[in-house]
Amino acid sequence: MPHAEPVAAVPTDAALIAAWQGGDEQAAAELVRRHARALARFLASAGAPDGDLDDLVQETFIRAFRGVDRFRGQCRFRTWLLTIGGNVLKDAARRARRAKVVPLHEELRATDGDPHERAVAGEAEGRLLAGLGRLSRMQREVFLLRAQQGLAYEEIAAALGTSPGAARVHYHHAVKRLKEYLA
């Protein structure tokens, strides 16, 4: 049974996790402050609608904190968090499809929505977003974890439960398909 450790000036994620497991709510809040923006970027890139981003970020952290006993340090906490975010997003997309409320492009996001939003986001980014929506979930997540979050294949593989070689193949497939789409 892990015990609460006093939170140092710059505590590690592991120390904050242990503190949270010991009942320190502020440790959980600090983990949210530390990783929320990276998670939001990942979710937005993976197709989360802007209006749902805050809810999805919250839900991801809630799931992570409730299931933190399953985190064995196989990868960094942030990487583990991002994979949970991917599951949360998938569940949200499934619920949206069932409710038929949000007109989703392909699996996730409408890219032909608000013209102003798209103009702000930039045409190239909008097209990349649309291209990402055409990839399989595994290809999309591997691409984002590698290209956006800068993770090594070993780290990606550990988080997604695959091998580094398979992660590399998924990444190259994703790049190839995105290049074709953006050409």
Next chain:
Amino acid sequence: MNEHELEKLAQRLGARAAEQLDVERTAQAVVTRLREAPRVSVVTRLWMQSAWLKVAATVVLLLGTGAVTKALWRPQALAPAGGEAAAAGLNDLSTDQLQQLLEVVDTPADGAAPVYPPDASLDDLTAPQLRELLRSLEG
């Protein structure tokens, strides 16, 4: 667009949406939600799993017992039903028909009724006579 450009573009993706996130408000909301619905501890989760296993085992036992009981009850339940059916058939016969039926039943099948002394008991019969009597009784 080459791979490097693609990666640079991916790094910009979602940045605007992430900047709009109120991190402090999100942190407090998460803490509040965790406080309202406390996480289930490992011990509790294990206890719940074992409780579910017990429930599942009980259901299986009940179903098994039910199936066995049903299988055992069926022959006993059918026997009176068969007797009732036969009785219902006899009830439909008239008195004359019943009399005829009795005569047929009482008459030996081959017509060669064994001859026994009128006052003879089973002890007085010889082995072949006993076998013959048994055969006649068995039909």
